[in-house]
Amino acid sequence: EPEVTQTPSHQVTQMGQEVILRCVPISNHLYFYWYRQILGQKVEFLVSFYNNEISEKSEIFDDQFSVERPDGSNFTLKIRSTKLEDSAMYFCASRGSYNSPLHFGNGTRLTVT
Amino acid sequence: RKEVEQDPGPFNVPEGATVAFNCTYSNSASQSFFWYRQDCRKEPKLLMSVYSSGNEDGRFTAQLNRASQYISLLIRDSKLSDSATYLCVVNMRGFQKLVFGTGTRLLVSP
DSSP states (O other), X not given: OOOOEEEXXXXXXXXXXXXXXXXXXXXXXXXXXXXXXXXXXXXXXXXXXXXXXXXXXXXXXXXXXXXXOOSSSOEEEEESSOOGGGOEEEEEEEESSTTSOOEEOOOEEEEEO | OOSEEEOOOOXXXXXXXXXXXXXXXXXTTEEEEEEEEXXXXXXXXXXXXXXXXXXXXXTEEEEEETTTTEEEEEEOSOOGGGOEEEEEEEEETTOOOEEEOOOEEEEEEO
């Protein structure tokens, strides 16, 4: 069964550094997402991406965040200047059509020190 | 009012028990509904979509009540392996984001 893959599985960075989290969505999917989950808290929507542009974003997704689909297969989340409170599990997800369910990657655990 | 609300639990049940969870949503324009399962520190995994007429998958039954704006999940004959957090997920018409509830934790004991 096709799956969403994310790298790295764990990223440790210092406050103020830039990080790029990478994802390869399922190949025939059209809608791409980033969610995050702070330890012990709910899964929170960050951004959705469709037709090569951001379709929706949350209040969390401020100017420090950006997404790209550079080559038709990868989907990346960049955090320009990390803060301690950015420490969380970041999940990439994709879905094939508007009403279909999301398929999640294994997540990247980001630790900001 | 929160967009999607769930009782966080935990629900402690013995093996073989039947357990039910509810989830309420605030936006009447919501159109797609899902139950996901999440194990500790893992990604959410789709358990089942929820259809208007209700649907069943083995020991799991999902129901939708649009008038009262809630969905439910019933688990029959609970197994130890059912211990997890069950996440209610709602997609509102006209929006691409799917909103997650906080999850309901289930602990099945021998």
